[in-house]
Amino acid sequence: MKRRSADVIVIGGGPSGMAAAYSCREEGVGAVLLIEREGMLGGILPQCIHPGFGLLEMNEDLTGPEFADRLEKRVRDLGVEVLLGSFTAKLSYDIGHGTSVECISQRGIEVIEAPCLIYSTGCRERHAFEIGIVGDRPSGVLTAGTAQSLMDLHGLLPGKEIVVVGSGDIGLIMSRRFAIEGAHVKAVVEILPYPGGLTRNIAQCLEDFEIPLLLSHAVLEIRGKGRVESVVICKVDEMQVPISGTEREIKCDTVVIAAGLVPEVGLLEKAGVRIEPETGGPMVNEFLETSLPGVFACGNVLVVNDLVDHAVEQGKLCAKSVKSFIDGLLQRPTTWKKSIPGKDIRYVVPHLFSGERDNIFYTRVRTPKAKCGLLLKELSKEICIIGAKPSEMIRLNIKKDLLSEVKDNLTFEVHG
């Protein structure tokens, strides 16, 4: 077993991991080691061939692979060491010594030690069994990401007559991709009474291709011997309970599940990091540092982002924090102030702040509101928000002078 060390280890070479890695070099961190499981960098980006990436970060409308390429160039130019085809099997933490990871690849097993670590492993997709779909188990049931990888990386159309489950951005964008490549998308089925994705994606992905969106509908059962033959769908009430008598069958050969993302926190959890139930990601302070000092998190494993630009922003913040940590300049207060999700707010990230600097908060509402206020309760300050939706993350940059007035808790609430 080979042993080696680095100044910082980054696990996961997607957008936030790449941004974290090259930003560490920019900040002046010496040996930066980026570990990636796949044979190439980019995470989900190389298979997201649609445009819409980088509007905030690069001021340009790029496709996923183009955006990934820009980040990868910086990673290479700034001298980050990249380990491809390398699986991180174990992460252990020792107070005073920092982190050590066990990495498996064709080179064998390596143990790598570093005083700090950035965790950017992204998410996995929720599959059919997690959303209560029963019935036969034929071939032709895939998650959206798998279908996307088959089609857009490997050139294989996964089916001809497709039913998409879930109307988040991934489901909508995949529907358009199937339609463009010549498949027939028979319906997008959404259990909630409102669509899960951005409004512009409803327009350009579904309406453009005349794909029906069935709101307040659920897939009850998948039928088929060998291959998917049909799905049974039905209407659901406000409590998402199926309404009997509304069942109908849709013939199809493929079911694509786009029912949300689950942060890949396995290694963090085992290492003893505190996980927040609402985000499914680690609890972090304003430095994006987890409950283990020197272990930072960014990108979708921290909070599911709508825009890649925000994942990159988090990566860059992690890099700044790592530099301060290594230099012994990370100034944590004796007691943290807490950001609390109040009425109609699902979560607020980061969870802890000091009030000693400006801070970016990411938050989501629980239900859609045409016009509402976001109330920072303890500060009696209200921010007007037009068209708040659970699908659209709200990013707030709150200034130091406001945050310093907070005593111990700051509650974020939807008002009106």
Add this chain to the structure above:
Amino acid sequence: MTKRSLTCIICPLGCKIEVELSDGKVFNIEGNACDRGLSYAKEECTSPKRVLTTLVRVKGGLLPVTSVKTTKPIPKALIFTVQKELSSIVLEAPLDIGNVVMRNILDTGADVVVTRSIKKVQNYGFVLP
């Protein structure tokens, strides 16, 4: 006079835009947060256009397809025709981002360019560096 409501697709804000039309001509536009929304709404009502992203086959590459895009929006009505045109092309690896696949496709004024670089390999499959 007819009214049309649109969702602006220029940025993630997705403004609801109301357009008043008469004889196919745009009279009044409301609800756009910026000028880009104004020109989008005008164009959407007169000659809707979209950027097309799709795939083109590749021979001898690490992956068997590359992703491509039109360098500017093309008429919506031509999307499937352009797509069909591209389906018969086979490119040779290596490919770089920005390589032109087809110039001025179907006289739209848009080029089709590669958006994912593809390395040349002997055998397609998982290759370690």
